Amino acid sequence: xxxxxxxxxxxxxxxxxxxxxxxxxxxxxxxxxxxxxxxxxxxxxxxxxxxxxxxxxxxxxxxxxxxxxxxxxxxxxxxxxxxxxxxxxxxxxxxxxxxxxxxxxxxxxxxxxxxxxxxxxxxxxxxxxxxxxxxxxxxxxxxxxxxxxxxxxxxxxxxxxxxxxxxxxxxxxxxxxxxxxxxxxxxxxxxxxxxxxxxxxxxxxxxxxxxxxxxxxxxxxxxxxxxxxxxxxxxxxxxxxxxxxxxxxxxxxx
Amino acid sequence: xxxxxxxxxxxxxxxxxxxxxxxxxxxxxxxxxxxxxxxxxxxxxxxxxxxxxxxxxxxxxxxxxxxxxxxxxxxxxxxxxxxxxxxxxxxxxxxxxxxxxxxxxxxxxxxxxxxxxxxxxxxxxxxxxxxxxxxxxxxxxxxxxxxxxxxxxxxxxxxxxxxxxxxxxxxxxxxxxxxxxxxxxxxxxxxxxxxxxxxxxxxxxxxxxxxxxxxxxxxxxxxxxxxxxx
Numbered sequence: 001x002x003x004x005x006x007x008x009x010x011x012x013x014x015x016x017x018x019x020x021x022x023x024x025x026x027x028x029x030x031x032x033x034x035x036x037x038x039x040x041x042x043x044x045x046x047x048x049x050x051x052x053x054x055x056x057x058x059x060x061x062x063x064x065x066x067x068x069x070x071x072x073x074x075x076x077x078x079x080x081x082x083x084x085x086x087x088x089x090x091x092x093x094x095x096x097x098x099x100x101x102x103x104x105x106x107x108x109x110x111x112x113x114x115x116x117x118x119x120x121x122x123x124x125x126x127x128x129x130x131x132x133x134x135x136x137x138x139x140x141x142x143x144x145x146x147x148x149x150x151x152x153x154x155x156x157x158x159x160x161x162x163x164x165x166x167x168x169x170x171x172x173x174x175x176x177x178x179x180x181x182x183x184x185x186x187x188x189x190x191x192x193x194x195x196x197x198x199x200x201x202x203x204x205x206x207x208x209x210x211x212x213x214x215x216x217x218x219x220x221x222x223x224x225x226x227x228x229x230x231x232x233x234x235x236x237x238x239x240x241x242x243x244x245x246x247x248x249x250x251x252x253x254x
Numbered sequence: 255x256x257x258x259x260x261x262x263x264x265x266x267x268x269x270x271x272x273x274x275x276x277x278x279x280x281x282x283x284x285x286x287x288x289x290x291x292x293x294x295x296x297x298x299x300x301x302x303x304x305x306x307x308x309x310x311x312x313x314x315x316x317x318x319x320x321x322x323x324x325x326x327x328x329x330x331x332x333x334x335x336x337x338x339x340x341x342x343x344x345x346x347x348x349x350x351x352x353x354x355x356x357x358x359x360x361x362x363x364x365x366x367x368x369x370x371x372x373x374x375x376x377x378x379x380x381x382x383x384x385x386x387x388x389x390x391x392x393x394x395x396x397x398x399x400x401x402x403x404x405x406x407x408x409x410x411x412x413x414x415x416x417x418x419x420x421x422x423x424x425x426x427x428x429x430x431x432x433x434x435x436x437x438x439x440x441x442x443x444x445x446x447x448x449x450x451x452x453x454x455x456x457x458x459x460x461x462x463x464x465x466x467x468x469x470x471x472x473x474x475x476x477x478x479x480x481x482x483x484x
Contacts, residue, residue, distance in 0.1 A: 147331045150383075153305065153324055154390050156345065168335050246335050 001240065002233030009229040013222060020218075035215035043215035051204060055223045058189050058200040059231065061117065065124030066185040070178060072129055077136030078163055091141065094133050102126045103191055110196040120192040120200065127188030128181045135177040139170040168246065175239025179232050186228050255319040255393065255424055257281045257304065262313035264299055273299040277313070279456055281424065281441045286417050288427045288435045288459065290480060291445025297428050301325055301396045304426070320393035320424065328399035330383045332371040338382050339367030345386050353419075357385045360415045362408060377403040381412075388416070398428040406434075413438045414464045436476040437462050444483040455483045 017040075024034040031039050080090030106123050113119045140163065147165050151157040167174060193202025201220055208216035258280035265272045273296040281287050289297045302308045304315060305325035317323060332341045346354045358364055361381045366374055374382065384400045401409050416425070417438070429435055435442055439459040446452025457479050460472060 146329055147333055149330060150326075150332075150345075150386065153307075154345070154387075164335075165333055168333060 001236045002230065005229040005233035005236070006226065009225045013225055017218065032212070033214075035218070040215045040218060043213070044219050047204075047216055047219055051201060051220055051223050054199070054201040054204045054220075055227050058186070058193065058202065058224075059227055061120045061124055061189045061200065062182070062185045063231070065121050065189060066128050066178075066182055068121070068125040069129035069132055069181070069185065072125070073132040073136045076133055077140045078159070080137050081140035081163075081166075083141075087141070091137055094130070094137060097130065102130070102188075106192060106195050115196040115198050117199075120189055120197050123192035124185050124188035127191070128185035131184060132177060132181050135173065139173060140166055142166065144169045171239075171243050171246065175236070175243065179235035179239060182232050182235055183228060186224070186231075190224070255282070255284055256316060257320070257394065257424065257426075258314075258316040258318075259300075259304075260314040260316070262300075262303070262311060262315065264296070264303060264308065264311040266299075267310065274303070274311075277454055279443055279454060280316075281426075281443075281456075284422050284424045285440045285461070286413070286425045286427060286438060287441040287443070288429065288439035289443045289445070290429070290432070290435050291484060292447055293430075295445035295448060297445060298327070298398055301327075301398050301426065301428060304394070305396060317394070322390070322392045323394045323396070324387055324390060324392045325396040326384060326387045326398065326400045328380060328402040331379070332382065332386075334370055334372050336370075337368050338363075338371050338374070341371075342367070342382070342386060342389075346389050347391065350389050354385075354389055356419070357388055361385055361412060375403070377405065380404060384412075388420070392423060394424045394426065396426045396428070399430075400427075401429070409434070410438075414462070414466075418464050432477055432480060433473070436460060436480060437468075437473055442480060444480050446484055452483065457483060 020034050021037070023029070024036070035043070076090060076094065080087050080094065102123070105126070106119075109119050109122055113122065144165050147169070148157065148162065151161060189200065190202035190205070193200035194206050197203050201224055205217055205220050208214075208220065260278050262274055262277040263272055264274040277296075277300070289300060291297055299308070302325065303311055304317065305323050307325065332338055342354065342358075358367070361384070363378070363382055363385065366378050366382070371379060371382070380400060380402055381404060384397065387395055387400075401412060404412070413427075413434070427435070427439060437460050440461040442457045442459045443454060444457055445454050457476065459476055460469070462468075
């Protein structure tokens with residue numbers, strides 16, 4: 001899973017890079033517009049250390065932002081799963097708010113909270129939160145009738161059991177959504193850094209952009225891709241392990 | 255203990271066609287009773303109405319003297335995160351451990367208790383599901399095809415044991431097996447075909463108990479009576 005993610009990224013990145021080099025050679029563009037392979041390698045050596053720590057900085061905000069958004073999505077999803085007035089209100093509100101582009105709110109967050117860690121975390125978790133919330137709400141609001149019936153009719157149903165049944169029955173969907181939301185959290189953090197932050201790989205890309213340093217941007221993209229592939233691969237592997245441990249009998253089949 | 259329906263009418267909210275029309279019947283004493291009829295005549299709908307899983311009906315359902323009505327059906331599932339044995343332990347009320355052990359023997363479930371529900375055959379799944387219902391406190395248990403996919407010999411042994419162990423409870427057994435219903439059930443509510451305008455009628459089954467001597471002629475007569483009522 002982990003290695004598949006990495007080589008899939010390497011293939012896509014190589015195709016993109018080759019396409020740029022093809023344009024460079026067909027249109028005879030200078031290194032100033034599209035850098036050559038030599039310049040890219042040289043830039044890689046120059047910026048690797050700086051960009052590595054920048055990506056790690058961004059990654060730490062991403063992971064934290066994703067954890068916050070997962071906790072929030074499950075909290076609201078569980079509260080909104082009921083077909084009561086409150087449940088319907090939460091669902092409708094969530095659907096309406098998620099239709100609004102959260103990135104557009106980023107300037108307000110920077111004005112109110114400044115360009116530090118908290119702004120990046122808030123934007124990352126908000127961008128990651130709504131798609132997660134919609135999936136969790138959908139899963140938590142859909143009864144698994146053929147399992148839940150017994151507990152309901154015998155008066156044994158508790159909200160914890162209901163949530164456990166629905167989460168277990170949709171484990172594959174949940175792990176896919178959570179690992180997929182890592183990309184959103186990373187994108188949210190980078191966007192936040194790109195707009196106004198003073199740290200992270202997004203901030204470094206912004207500097208490279210002002211210097212028209214396409215080689216630097218390509219290196220930054222490469223490092224972002226590798227790190228997010230590893231992170232997603234780890235999440236998927238973790239999801240698989242949870243599924244295996246939770247759902248497969250250790251005592252064999254009948 | 256009394257189960258009585260008077261002029262019962264029911265239509266599902268998203269439909270214009272009534273599923274149950276002017277149904278009246280009564281079953282007055284504990285025992286193993288049945289609901290029989292072709293598919294789509296409203297057997298499951300009636301069961302859901304009696305179990306109070308549907309409202310919005312017209313008429314009257316009297317369940318006097320019955321505190322707890324349970325409804326079990328074919329294709330129910332147990333959660334998959336633990337073995338069936340663990341699930342059974344968790345839903346066994348205090349003091350019913352001996353009954354649980356007895357039922358496990360009768361239903362021949364001992365070997366499958368360590369397995370997860372999804373690893374069982376359909377017959378095994380239905381048996382384990384029915385056992386957990388029988389362990390609960392109930393006055394009326396509706397068994398909607400609850401023994402489907404169980405082999406005939408074991409099914410007979412299970413039904414006879416249930417009748418023996420739960421003689422003071424009422425059962426409503428929904429099945430498409432004519433011979434089984436005719437032989438083992440006492441009051442059989444037979445639904446006529448919707449196109450035939452025959453309505454519903456109660457027919458007395460043979461109500462066989464453990465150690466019964468089959469009376470082929472009487473059984474044939476009951477079966478014929480049921481077929482004529484459809």
